Amino acid sequence: MPLLILLLTIAFAASTLWVPDFGGFDPNRFPIPQNDPAVQPAGYAFAIWGVIYLWLLISAGYGLFKRRNAPDWADMRPALAVSLAVGAIWLPAAVLSPVLATILIWAMLIPALIALFRAPVLDATWASLPIGLYAGWLSAASCVAIGLLLAGYGVLGEVPTAILMIAIASVLACVVQTRLNRAPTYGVAVIWAFVGIMFAAPPIVGIVAFTGMAAVALATLRAAVAMGRQA
Secondary structure (H helix, E strand, O other), X not given: OHHHHHHHHHHHHHHHHHXXXXXXXXXXXXXXXXXXXXXXXXXXXXXXXXXXXHXXXXXXXXXXXXXXXXXXXXOOHHHHHHHHHHHHHHHHHHHHOHHHHHHHHHHHHHHHHHHHHHOOOOOHHHOHHHHHHXXXXXXXXXXXXXXXXXXXXXXXXXXXXXXXXXXXXXHHHHHHHHHHOOOOHHHHHHHHHHHHHHOOOOHHHHXXXXXXXXXXXXXXXXXXXXXXXXX
């Protein structure tokens, strides 16, 4: 399993080679083109993926060579493997179909959250923290994907959709970070997504994103303090 995690992480990171310069769903893949969606973070926010890929690769290597037989690492690995396996095909799917990509990103998120809750308390730098950053960004991205579908298929207008999905992402992130009470990188990733939305969206959406960011920041701060006490 540790070797499988490393291979899947490599495949996940390498998927960017097949779809370079991916900047989000093709606006014209929707019945109502999403040229400048209010729910989507600004392009610079996606640079977080570079950190996520690198940290997951380091984590996988550390797990293989240093914690191959560690029992506290074993519980998280099956769920993490599922998430990474789906992630390895996500970019090609996103080019083909926003609907398929939305289904797959939720299929990445759920096992990623399971892996995060099962991650060892020890070795946080190499286990729970990188997985937390990964799961946090997926939490925000999963809500953004649904928001794009709702607006793109005319279920709701862009601004109401953005407000709804930011609210849902805020509640999800606060619940996860509070229940987890460690791995503050989870909340940091969600906050980063909200920052990307806040400065790219209409003012009312920016206000909602700021409010959500403040709530998640409070839960994240509490988790960081609790994690510091555990250390």
